[in-house]
Amino acid sequence: MLYLHIPFCKQACHYCDFHFSTSLRQKGALVDALIREMELRNDYLSERVLSSVYFGGGTPSLLDEMELAAIFKAIEQHFQLEPQAEITLEANPDDLSIEKLKSLRDSPVNRLSIGIQSFAEVDLRSMNRAHQAHEARACIENALKMGFDDFSIDLIYGSPSTSDAQWLENLRIAFDYPLPHLSAYCLTVEPRTALAHQVKTGQALPVDENQATRQFNTLMVEAEKAGFEHYEISNFAQPGRYARHNTNYWRGKPYLGLGPSAHSFDGHSRQWNLANNARYIQLLENTQAEKLPASGLYEIEKLSPAQRYNEQVMTSLRTQWGLDWKLIEPQFQAHFLQSAQEFLASKHLVQEGQTYRLSREGRFLADHIAAELFYLG
Amino acid sequence: MKNIRNFCVIAHIDHGKSTLSDRLLEHTKTIDKRNMVDQTLDNMDLERERGITIKSHAIQMLYNHSDGQRYTFNMIDTPGHVDFSYEVSRSIAACEGALLLVDATQGIQAQTISNLYLAIEHDLEIIPVLNKVDMESAMIDEVADQVIDLIGCKREDILLASGKTGIGIDDIMTAIVNRIPAPKGDPEAPLQALIFDSVFNSFRGVIAYFRVLNGRLKKGDKVKFFHTANEYEADEVGILQLNLIPQQQLEAGNVGYIITGIKESKEIKVGDTITTYANPCPEAIKGFEDVKPMVFAGIFPIDNDDFEDLRDSLEKLQLNDASLVFEPETSVALGFGFRCGFLGMLHLEIIQERLSREFNMEVITTVPNVSYYATNTQSERFMVRTPVDLPDPNYLRTVEEPYIRAQIITKPDYIGSIMTLCMEKRGILTRQSYLTTTRVELTFEMPLGEIVFDFYDRLKSISRGYASFDYQMIDYRASDLVKLDIKLNGDNVDALCALVHRTKAEAFGRRICQRLKELLPRQQFVIAIQAAIGAKIIARETISAMRKDVTAKCYGGDISRKRKLLEKQKEGKKKMRQIGSVEVPQKAFLEVLKLNE
Ligand SMILES: Nc1nc2c(ncn2[C@@H]2O[C@H](COP(=O)(O)OP(=O)(O)O)[C@@H](O)[C@H]2O)c(=O)[nH]1
Ligand code: SF4
Ligand SMILES: [Mg+2]
Numbered sequence: 023m024l025y026l027h028i029p030f031c032k033q034a035c036h037y038c039d040f041h042f043s044t045s046l047r048q049k050g051a052l053v054d055a056l057i058r059e060m061e062l063r064n065d066y067l068s069e070r071v072l073s074s075v076y077f078g079g080g081t082p083s084l085l086d087e088m089e090l091a092a093i094f095k096a097i098e099q100h101f102q103l104e105p106q107a108e109i110t111l112e113a114n115p116d117d118l119s120i121e122k123l124k125s126l127r128d129s130p131v132n133r134l135s136i137g138i139q140s141f142a143e144v145d146l147r148s149m150n151r152a153h154q155a156h157e158a159r160a161c162i163e164n165a166l167k168m169g170f171d172d173f174s175i176d177l178i179y180g181s182p183s184t185s186d187a188q189w190l191e192n193l194r195i196a197f198d199y200p201l202p203h204l205s206a207y208c209l210t211v212e213p214r215t216a217l218a219h220q221v222k223t224g225q226a227l228p229v230d231e232n233q234a235t236r237q238f239n240t241l242m243v244e245a246e247k248a249g250f251e252h253y254e255i256s257n258f259a260q261p262g263r264y265a266r267h268n269t270n271y272w273r274g275k276p277y278l279g280l281g282p283s284a285h286s287f288d289g290h291s292r293q294w295n296l297a298n299n300a301r302y303i304q305l306l307e308n309t310q311a312e313k314l315p316a317s318g319l320y321e322i323e324k325l326s327p328a329q330r331y332n333e334q335v336m337t338s339l340r341t342q343w344g345l346d347w348k349l350i351e352p353q354f355q356a357h358f359l360q361s362a363q364e365f366l367a368s369k370h371l372v373q374e375g376q377t378y379r380l381s382r383e384g385r386f387l388a389d390h391i392a393a394e395l396f397y398l399g
Numbered sequence: 400m401k402n403i404r405n406f407c408v409i410a411h412i413d414h415g416k417s418t419l420s421d422r423l424l425e426h427t428k429t430i431d432k433r434n435m436v437d438q439t440l441d442n443m444d445l446e447r448e449r450g451i452t453i454k455s456h457a458i459q460m461l462y463n464h465s466d467g468q469r470y471t472f473n474m475i476d477t478p479g480h481v482d483f484s485y486e487v488s489r490s491i492a493a494c495e496g497a498l499l500l501v502d503a504t505q506g507i508q509a510q511t512i513s514n515l516y517l518a519i520e521h522d523l524e525i526i527p528v529l530n531k532v533d534m535e536s537a538m539i540d541e542v543a544d545q546v547i548d549l550i551g552c553k554r555e556d557i558l559l560a561s562g563k564t565g566i567g568i569d570d571i572m573t574a575i576v577n578r579i580p581a582p583k584g585d586p587e588a589p590l591q592a593l594i595f596d597s598v599f600n601s602f603r604g605v606i607a608y609f610r611v612l613n614g615r616l617k618k619g620d621k622v623k624f625f626h627t628a629n630e631y632e633a634d635e636v637g638i639l640q641l642n643l644i645p646q647q648q649l650e651a652g653n654v655g656y657i658i659t660g661i662k663e664s665k666e667i668k669v670g671d672t673i674t675t676y677a678n679p680c681p682e683a684i685k686g687f688e689d690v691k692p693m694v695f696a697g698i699f700p701i702d703n704d705d706f707e708d709l710r711d712s713l714e715k716l717q718l719n720d721a722s723l724v725f726e727p728e729t730s731v732a733l734g735f736g737f738r739c740g741f742l743g744m745l746h747l748e749i750i751q752e753r754l755s756r757e758f759n760m761e762v763i764t765t766v767p768n769v770s771y772y773a774t775n776t777q778s779e780r781f782m783v784r785t786p787v788d789l790p791d792p793n794y795l796r797t798v799e800e801p802y803i804r805a806q807i808i809t810k811p812d813y814i815g816s817i818m819t820l821c822m823e824k825r826g827i828l829t830r831q832s833y834l835t836t837t838r839v840e841l842t843f844e845m846p847l848g849e850i851v852f853d854f855y856d857r858l859k860s861i862s863r864g865y866a867s868f869d870y871q872m873i874d875y876r877a878s879d880l881v882k883l884d885i886k887l888n889g890d891n892v893d894a895l896c897a898l899v900h901r902t903k904a905e906a907f908g909r910r911i912c913q914r915l916k917e918l919l920p921r922q923q924f925v926i927a928i929q930a931a932i933g934a935k936i937i938a939r940e941t942i943s944a945m946r947k948d949v950t951a952k953c954y955g956g957d958i959s960r961k962r963k964l965l966e967k968q969k970e971g972k973k974k975m976r977q978i979g980s981v982e983v984p985q986k987a988f989l990e991v992l993k994l995n996e
């Protein structure tokens with residue numbers, strides 16, 4: 023699995039705490055650096071065969087044809103793509119012109135993840151999104167017209183600007199399209215974002231948890247009616263149309279992340295690149311392969327057995343496949359059984375053979391339950 | 400003896416006692432200017448930070464007067480807070496004179512007045528000094544009027560000084576020589592020396608400070624302490640300058656220290672009389688009291704594993720603070736800890752601070768309460784130090800609580816709001832007198848229990864800081880007190896149990912319930928918070944079941960951060976105390992009592 027972080031956006035959405043820059047000046051240099059990082063770190067994964075590639079951001083749809091081509095050329099040089107590899111690119115509606123879609127279709131990209139967030143103008147303005155409501159619909163229609171039948175859209179609920187009626191409307195609009203996949207996120211107020219500042223100074227309302235709960239509920243009801251599987255807390259798919267790349271994160275598969283702020287995981291340790299475009303470019307221009315570990319490009323955290331267990335619980339319980347007890351390290355199996363009792367009794371967890379899953383009620387409390395099952399050394 | 404002058408300084412906090420003392424030390428060359436740290440006499444960090452004297456200090460200075468003679472000045476720095484008024488009274492009893500130091504920009508404060516009356520009672524010669532006259536805001540005439548009203552002196556008796564610039568220091572020296580009488584006493588009589596304080600030194604043991612009234616104390620003497628009836632050998636006697644200076648002997652009239660190898664402050668009682676074994680004095684010096692703690696609170700380690708460490712720390716503190724008492728206590732909510740007795744609220748705060756600073760102990764302190772007398776239906780009367788110990792209402796005949804006489808000095812503008820506050824606190828106004836047209840003294844009788852929390856801060860805020868407060872214990876009086884229980888889903892939280900007056904129980908209970916509602920995290924079930932008197936519920940709040948934490952996204956870049964966040968959440972939970980089915984964070988116990996925030 024390969025993740026590529028494209029750290030540029032046209033404008034900053036108020037809620038966003040991803041790493042990106044709104045100055046596109048260094049885009050070319052950054053693509054060069056990204057390719058250079060690929061050269062230096064392609065041995066990170068024990069396998070060079072990739073089952074998926076994911077362009078995330080930031081806004082990868084800001085990459086032009088040449089830049090994208092250069093990246094794919096490098097990928098072909100350093101890795102081998104599986105024949106059916108899933109190659110996803112995150113795109114914003116305002117970038118998805120017919121021409122852009124045409125050029126993407128002719129590239130190896132075979133899946134789009136479109137940042138719609140809402141079909142209502144009030145929401146888009148309050149979130150400071152770069153696109154307008156009509157573009158939200160138009161880009162889906164154009165993508166379908168251009169033959170992208172594999173795509174996902176993102177929607178956000180829980181925003182004070184989103185009434186219950188509007189949320190229902192957003193879902194209806196989405197489900198009127200032949201949509202294979204939906205990611206729906208509850209708005210969260212992250213520290214050091216414009217939204218956090220607005221909430222603090224009273225210019226924006228905080229997220230109302232009752233509203234968020236109601237809308238999450240509506241989401242589950244409507245998605246089910248539309249034939250979706252709720253296969254992960256914030257992800258819904260038509261049968262079999264799961265996001266394969268993301269699903270592997272929850273299965274604890276290793277991945278290599280390139281670009282500023284990108285995370286990598288080799289099964290034993292996690293590491294993350296520095297989140298600064300200029301420093302990233304500079305480091306990769308001047309650092310030799312053997313000097314890389316000490317260069318400050320990334321920080322590494324080695325996971326203890328308990329931390330690995332905690333991550334396993336946290337990620338696998340989010341999915342409809344749940345947690346397979348046999349896959350837990352023997353030293354934590356008893357701890358798990360013991361701490362799970364309470365939630366089995368309260369019917370937040372259901373057990374089927376050796377597999378534990380969150381019940382519908384349990385999904386509302388996924389984080390809390392995961393924390394309770396954690397093992398603290 | 401005729402060249403000795405023993406005096407203390409009576410001053411309100413911040414009126415410049417420490418600064419002025421420093422000038423006197425400099426002037427008499429007792430310490431070199433180069434070695435001068437500001438406010439040399441305040442030893443403990445805590446004292447420096449808060450600008451209050453907690454322990455007494457004594458220091459000897461030699462002064463060459465213009466009359467060609469050399470004088471020995473013993474200056475005794477007294478504690479500056481009501482909690483320590485007994486110690487103040489003993490220091491005063493060791494002196495013949497007092498400098499009454501008043502900040503000319505502020506005027507006289509209640510604290511000063513009660514100490515001043517103590518000094519006058521002991522026939523001390525009072526030398527009034529208006530300090531900080533270098534400041535533009537000094538109100539010399541007005542404050543001089545206050546002083547004249549208070550002690551009936553002449554205007555020309557009042558000295559003007561500035562500890563900061565040195566104005567008037569010479570006048571003060573001269574007045575000490577000329578106006579304070581030399582000590583009287585018979586060096587040939589049997590030894591009679593008054594202990595006015597003691598300090599603990601980890602190398603030397605307990606060092607007692609004393610004033611010789613009669614006779615002489617020689618190194619190597621076998622001595623006897625009157626009230627404790629303990630006998631010791633005087634390993635070392637001497638005078639106090641910045642360091643201890645050993646002497647062969649100390650004679651009537653002088654002030655010094657004695658080291659006997661005593662290891663615990665408990666063995667030495669302030670106010671006790673030292674005499675010799677060979678030739679004891681016939682009677683003790685009057686005024687001895689065994690000071691009893693007035694305020695009690697449970698102190699529990701945040702981490703139950705630290706119980707033994709807490710015991711150690713309290714024992715060490717007790718070594719140099721004999722007024723601290725403690726005994727083990729168990730609480731369902733808080734585990735193992737200690738019920739501690741304090742002289743007052745400041746004393747409690749000081750102990751808490753010292754536990755944290757000197758011993759790194761983080762503790763939870765329960766609602767402070769005073770000591771009560773309960774009489775049961777069998778007519779047995781006994782002391783109750785913790786509300787939990789109060790007998791069931793069915794077996795309880797009466798409860799008595801300690802009353803104080805409180806003096807508050809303020810500006811006339813604030814009389815109304817202060818009266819309202821004191822009446823809310825069940826105070827009865829017994830006197831109102833104008834010290835000057837702009838300063839009024841209000842005297843109340845009120846229950847001590849009402850000032851142990853939520854009083855000082857409110858007094859300060861309603862008077863914008865223009866109120867000074869002092870009190871003395873008067874007696875125990877029967878009151879209609881009830882035991883208020885706080886329950887979580889039906890289980891009593893013993894740490895929050897309180898004795899309150901019946902008329903106030905409901906309001907108090909409601910506030911605690913509301914506060915707990917803010918402080919307790921939601922759980923998977925509904926939590927009922929109740930305040931009850933016996934079986935009767937008088938206030939109630941509910942916390943709805945846990946919020947649905949509609950879970951945020953979790954991709955490759957989120958896993959690490961999210962795991963840490965949840966680990967931290969779980970770590971926090973580990974620190975919670977289980978009360979019945981309800982988990983209560985430690986913080987809640989600490990915060991719940993800050994009712995006025
Ligand atoms: N202007 C002026 N300030 C003074 C004088 N004496 C003390 N101060 C200041 O008043 C404050 C309190 O003084 P301090 O000696 O600590 O008072 P204490 O609490 O009575 O010991 C300090 O900030 C001193 O610097 C003085 O004579 N003139
Ligand atoms: S476009 Fe995406 S990455 Fe960029 S600011 Fe908006 S939400 Fe963040
Ligand atoms: Mg001082």
